[in-house]
Amino acid sequence: MKRNMLSGKIEEVIYARLERGEDFLRALWDICKQNDVKTGILLDATGTLDNVRMMRFPNPPREAEGDYIGIDFVDLPGPLEVSAHGIIGMGWVPDNLSPPPGISGNPNDTGFGAAGFTGHETPYFHVHITVSNAFETVCGHLLEGSHTSTDKNNTVHAGLSHFTVAIAKVSGAMLRATWDKTGFYHELVRA
Secondary structure: OOOOOOOEEEEEEEEEEEEOOOOOHHHHHHHHHHOOOEEEEEEEEEEEEEEEEEEOOOOOOOOOEEEEOOOOOEEEEEEEEEEEEEEEEEOOOOOOOOOOOOOOOOOOOOOOOOOOOOOOOEEEEEEEEEOOOOEEEEEEEOOOEEEEEEOOEEEEEEHOOOOOOEEEEEOEEOOOOOEEOEEEEEEEEEE
C-alpha cells in the first residue's frame, strides 16, 4: 500500500520540569515556543496532576452524533499519576474557518479539536494521556485546564515539582494539523 510518508531528523531532546500548579498543555506550548519546536514528539511526560481535563470515548459507547463520533469531556480530580505521549505540529487553518460546534466541551477549550490549537500557525499537540488514582485508570486526549500537583502541604522536594517532560525537536518535516473546507487531517509537508 502506498502511504503518505515523510522523514525528518531528531535535532535534540529537550527535558523540562513543569512548575507546581501549571496548566500542562499550556506549559507544553510554552516549552516548544521557547525552543522553536514547530514539529516534534512528546516522548514522555511523567508526574502528578491535581486534576485532568480530557476528551475520551464514552462508556458505554454512543452512536455518532452528526459528523462527530460520540465523545465525552471529563474533568477528573486528583491526585493523579500521569503518563503521556503525543505528536507536535502546527495548527493550519488556510480557509480561515471557525471551529465547528460540538468539537469542544467547554467555552474555555482551545478551538480545533483534542488538545486544540487556537488558529492558523499556532502550536498543536495531540497528546494521549493516561491517569490513575487508587480507584481507576483513564485514558484520553489532554485538554487545557489540567494542572500539575501543587502539594498544598509543601512537604515534597522543598516545593519543587517533579513533573518532567521530554520533547524531541524534529527538522526536515512539518506536521500540519489542518482544518479546511474538506475537514480535519494531518498534512505532512517537507520543511
